[in-house]
Amino acid sequence: MPNKDSKLGEPxxxxxxxxxxxxxxxxxxxxxxxxxxxxxxxxxLAALKARNSYSGQAxxxxxxxxxxxxxxxxxxxxxxxxxxxxxxxxxxxxSFIDARGKWKFAxxxxxxxxxxxxxxxxxxxxxxxxxxxxxxxxxxxxxLRELESLDIAEICNILEITATNLSVRLHRxxxxxxxCLEKHWFTARH
Amino acid sequence: xxxxxxxxxxxxSLRCDEATLLISLSLDEELxxxxxxxxxxxxxxxxxxxxxxxxxxxxxxxxxxxxxTHAGFSLSPExxxxxxxxxxxxxxxxxxxx
Numbered sequence: 210m211p212n213k214d215s216k217l218g219e220p221x222x223x224x225x226x227x228x229x230x231x232x233x234x235x236x237x238x239x240x241x242x243x244x245x246x247x248x249x250x251x252x253x254l255a256a257l258k259a260r261n262s263y264s265g266q267a268x269x270x271x272x273x274x275x276x277x278x279x280x281x282x283x284x285x286x287x288x289x290x291x292x293x294x295x296x297x298x299x300x301x302x303x304s305f306i307d308a309r310g311k312w313k314f315a316x317x318x319x320x321x322x323x324x325x326x327x328x329x330x331x332x333x334x335x336x337x338x339x340x341x342x343x344x345x346x347x348x349x350x351x352x353l354r355e356l357e358s359l360d361i362a363e364i365c366n367i368l369e370i371t372a373t374n375l376s377v378r379l380h381r382x383x384x385x386x387x388x389c390l391e392k393h394w395f396t397a398r399h
Numbered sequence: 400x401x402x403x404x405x406x407x408x409x410x411x412s413l414r415c416d417e418a419t420l421l422i423s424l425s426l427d428e429e430l431x432x433x434x435x436x437x438x439x440x441x442x443x444x445x446x447x448x449x450x451x452x453x454x455x456x457x458x459x460x461x462x463x464x465x466x467x468t469h470a471g472f473s474l475s476p477e478x479x480x481x482x483x484x485x486x487x488x489x490x491x492x493x494x495x496x497x
Contacts, residue, residue: 220486221486223486224479224482224483224486228474228479228482229472229473229474232473232474232478233472233473246474246475246478246481246482249474249478249482250481250482250485250486253482253486254485254486254489257486257489302416306415306416306419310414310415310416310445311415312415312447315447315450316447316448316450316451316454317450318450318453319450319453319454319457320457321453321457323457323460323461323463323464324464326457326461327461327462327464327465332461333465333472354427355458355459355462356462356472361427361428372402372428373402376402376420376423376424376427376428377420379423379426379427380419380420380423380424383419383423383426383455384419386458387451387454387455387458390458
């Protein structure tokens with residue numbers, strides 16, 4: 210079994226290895242690139258000091274995101290914003306598909322060329338905007354899964370929720386993001 | 400990671416909310432045989448859910464190809480340099496562990 214120090218790696222490499230991940234996470238939650246950059250720095254400094262408390266169970270990235278998450282929650286509180294609850298109402302499943310299975314915005318064909326889409330700067334601007342409109346808990350779950358490609362167990366670990374709970378958040382996040390992209394990108398352009 | 404078993408009769412009577420939940424789940428976990436069959440039957444009959452599944456796949460492939468270089472998905476070189484400097488300063492004079 211690898212010992213935890215070797216798993217932890219060289220702290221000097223943390224910025225290179227995990228900096229972008231941490232930044233994306235922070236940006237998704239706090240929506241301000243300067244605040245996000247500062248939070249990356251604070252998190253890495255805190256991790257440096259707390260490296261003896263790393264248990265070796267989670268991956269380093271999961272551990273670092275966990276530290277950042279606690280800091281982001283503090284930041285939210287400082288700004289007097291609620292992290293949880295009510296603001297999720299607009300993304301209840303019924304606001305996308307009603308009880309009789311009728312879609313509010315029926316999905317259209319989006320084409321089948323991911324590389325063309327990936328190269329389009331304007332698409333990413335719309336994407337960032339749509340992601341920014343998700344309630345924070347949904348943006349968080351979606352980001353960890355789709356942008357960081359963490360597996361379900363790791364995300365449950367970071368968010369301290371069950372797999373069932375996570376699957377509900379991801380479902381809502383995907384429906385909400387999809388609807389936003391449908392409206393602001395795919396319908397607007399074609 | 401047990402989730403409630405999907406009853407077999409659901410294969411023929413999935414609603415769209417349930418179908419999209421399963422399609423979403425299929426992007427994250429291994430589905431059971433019953434769940435996979437239920438999606439197959441539903442998407443055969445429902446164009447919207449079939450397109451939903453395609454959209455989700457396209458989105459994931461697109462994100463995978465982006466290499467996170469767009470739309471502020473990565474730290475700017477300036478920010479990176481600034482953070483590196485702060486970290487180097489800190490590790491040069493290690494503080495007592497907290």
